[in-house]
Amino acid sequence: MAVTLYGAILSPYVRKVRILLAEHQIPYQHQFIPPRGQPDWYYDISPLGRIPALTDGDLKLADSAVIAQYLQDSRGGPSLYGSNPADAARVRWLEKYADYEVAPHSTFGVFFPRIVARSVGESADEAQVQRTLNEHLPPLLDYLERELGNRPWFLGQQFSLADIAVGCQLINLAHAGELIDEYRWPGLSSLLSRLTARSSVSSILPAEHALVAKLTGRL
Ligand SMILES: N[C@@H](CCC(=O)N[C@@H](CS)C(=O)NCC(=O)O)C(=O)O
CATH class of the missing domain: 3.40.30.10 (Glutaredoxin)
Structure with missing residues (x-):
């Protein structure tokens, strides 16, 4: 179909x-x-x-x-929810955390005002963006860093939807000029590098970069 x-x-x-x-x-x-x-x-x-x-x-x-x-x-195909019910529940939790806890700050609190607002005729409050970056986001990223630990992915060696969902929020931050601090969040920072190196992600990013460049007047 x-x-x-x-x-x-x-x-x-x-x-x-x-x-x-x-x-x-x-x-x-x-x-x-x-x-x-x-x-x-x-x-x-x-x-x-x-x-x-x-x-x-x-x-x-x-x-x-x-x-x-x-x-x-x-x-079907390789599971992006891990290999047992406990893994699947953890993936869903982290997906929910990224979509409902991180996104309001990373995407709607930083990316939207910095990259999109002007193009849709809205004003952007940079002071509010700074509060989001300095106060709201760090504890959320601290939690994710602890959950990740020293492992490459949230499920350890197994790549999952949790990595995609969290990584998608980090990509919106990067589009807004805010690559996360690799000294404070080394695990998340290298997860983002690993994620963007996968062909499923690297193949879609050039069009996103071109659009961000257009929206911000860099093209
Ligand atoms: N929980 C939804 C959230 C989707 C969402 O909020 N998308 C935003 C754009 S990033 C949107 O469509 N906003 C327009 C609106 O809420 O009317 C999902 O995971 O698909």
Whole structure:
């Protein structure tokens, strides 16, 4: 069945699904939907209007975590949820932590005001961005650093959706000019390097960089 992904490529949730589609080697079409001013027909696929959404033939799915689970269940292949129920629960927790605890600060508190706000006619409060960077984000990153420990991935040697979900937030920070401090968060910093070296990620980043350059007037 034909798979279509809807959304804009700089959304961390859209990126999460693009990486998963590549990891699972699922061919798909990509239809651009902006996070603001979505067309009316899109609400039939994504009832809250949010991106990403995905269709697989007649099936309509919204929410990156729902889509991630569906891709794993429907296509099989190497598990991105670890190899036992405890691992799977840990992956889901870390995915939720990245999507609901880190994202409000990394993506909506730093990336959006720095990179997107001006292009959609909104003003950006750099003082608020600095508070986010100095006060809100560090304890969240400290927790993730402790969870990672000295291991390459959150599940140890096994790459998982947890690495993708956390990495997607770190990529939005990097797009906003905030590569995380490798002396304070060495584990997360090297996880990000390992993640961006995977072909599922390195293949999608050039288009993202070009778009960030365009939005920030560097092109
Ligand atoms: N939990 C959702 C969050 C999706 C989300 O918040 N996407 C943002 C863009 S990064 C969006 O669509 N915002 C527009 C809106 O909320 O109307 C997911 O994982 O897909």
